[in-house]
Amino acid sequence: MTGLLDGRAVVVTGAGRGLGRAYARDLAAHGARVVVNDVDADEAATVAAEIGGVASAHDVSDPEQVDALIATCVDAFGRLDGLVNNAGLYHEAVPWEENPEAIRRAVSVNVIGALLCQAAASKVMRGGAIVNASSGGMFGFPAVSTYAATKGALAALTYSSALDLEAVGVRVNAISPMALTRMTENALGRTSTAGSGPPLAGIEDKPPEQIAPLVTFLLSDLAEGITGQFFRFDGHRLSIVTTNAFADHPSIVADDWNATALAAAFDGPFAEHLQAYGVERRRPGRLRCRRGVSPP
Numbered sequence: 001m002t003g004l005l006d007g008r009a010v011v012v013t014g015a016g017r018g019l020g021r022a023y024a025r026d027l028a029a030h031g032a033r034v035v036v037n038d039v040d041a042d043e044a045a046t047v048a049a050e051i052g053g054v055a056s057a058h059d060v061s062d063p064e065q066v067d068a069l070i071a072t073c074v075d076a077f078g079r080l081d082g083l084v085n086n087a088g089l090y091h092e093a094v095p096w097e098e099n100p101e102a103i104r105r106a107v108s109v110n111v112i113g114a115l116l117c118q119a120a121a122s123k124v125m126r127g128g129a130i131v132n133a134s135s136g137g138m139f140g141f142p143a144v145s146t147y148a149a150t151k152g153a154l155a156a157l158t159y160s161s162a163l164d165l166e167a168v169g170v171r172v173n174a175i176s177p178m179a180l181t182r183m184t185e186n187a188l189g190r191t192s193t194a195g196s197g198p199p200l201a202g203i204e205d206k207p208p209e210q211i212a213p214l215v216t217f218l219l220s221d222l223a224e225g226i227t228g229q230f231f232r233f234d235g236h237r238l239s240i241v242t243t244n245a246f247a248d249h250p251s252i253v254a255d256d257w258n259a260t261a262l263a264a265a266f267d268g269p270f271a272e273h274l275q276a277y278g279v280e281r282r283r284p285g286r287l288r289c290r291r292g293v294s295p296p
């Protein structure tokens with residue numbers, strides 16, 4: 001039986017558990033040869049043994065280790081056709097309780113890790129596809145500003161990389177998955193998101209295996225021509241995340257802007273166009289600000 005990904009070699013980062021493991025298993029089931037990467041060496045080795053892949057315990061936030069990760073794939077399989085930038089750290093804190101080291105760690109794994117993997121992979125990929133793990137958190141969720149910022153960065157890098165890598169036939173897409181994993185179990189257990197509304201509602205019934213077909217599809221030739229896109233998927237609902245970059249932005253043209261003229265614009269024509277934000281509890285475009293209140 002021929003598989004969708006027969007002969008293809010794929011690196012999945014953070015594939016020792018959770019979503020990455022589900023992606024690696026599904027890719028292998030469709031014929032791909034997979035490098036199962038995870039800083040948790042035991043978990044990576046277990047998954048690699050199970051699917052006949054190659055294990056890598058490299059840390060994606062370290063440039064030399066990323067070069068070694070990509071070399072592992074090329075040495076083992078002679079090529080690299082797919083990269084899933086899945087490794088990630090979840091970090092929760094309200095801004096006034098942030099920890100500089102935790103911020104640095106989240107940025108270095110989630111953002112720098114993806115950028116390093118993409119940089120190293122793009123030197124050897126001649127066609128194929130990259131999938132970046134973003135998150136619905138980037139649209140606003142309480143107490144995750146660091147995590148949300150890193151995931152917004154993955155959406156942003158997808159749009160630009162898709163332009164750059166078009167020249168070498170590599171497609172780049174982002175996904176916002178939703179599944180019960182160690183990461184989301186931890187999030188459910190925290191006070192700030194416990195009993196939360198829509199974003200995590202029903203996540204207990206969403207296994208990572210249900211997300212995997214989207215990654216397999218995006219890495220396969222069935223997705224030919226699909227690049228620079230961002231999809232949300234919870235295993236049931238598949239959505240295209242739209243950008244407003246090319247919409248007709250509400251705008252006002254004047255030659256003599258000053259603070260008073262700006263205030264008049266915000267009280268007048270702009271009032272109905274300010275954007276709602278926050279996935280769980282949508283905020284109106286304009287809040288009544290509280291001043292002089294200490295953090296709770």
Ligand SMILES: NC(=O)c1ccc[n+]([C@@H]2O[C@H](COP(=O)([O-])OP(=O)(O)OC[C@H]3O[C@@H](n4cnc5c(N)ncnc54)[C@H](O)[C@@H]3O)[C@@H](O)[C@H]2O)c1
Nearest residue numbers: 014018019038039059060086087088135178179181182183
């Ligand atoms: N689970 C969800 O619903 C959800 C939602 C939105 C986005 N995501 C994203 O999907 C990805 C996978 O999430 P998950 O829920 O499976 O999380 P998870 O915590 O279960 O798995 C993440 C894996 O990444 C590995 N990892 C961490 N740092 C690494 C590093 N420096 N180098 C290599 N591997 C590293 C971990 O060891 C772990 O096995 C993450 O990027 C996450 O932000 C998940």
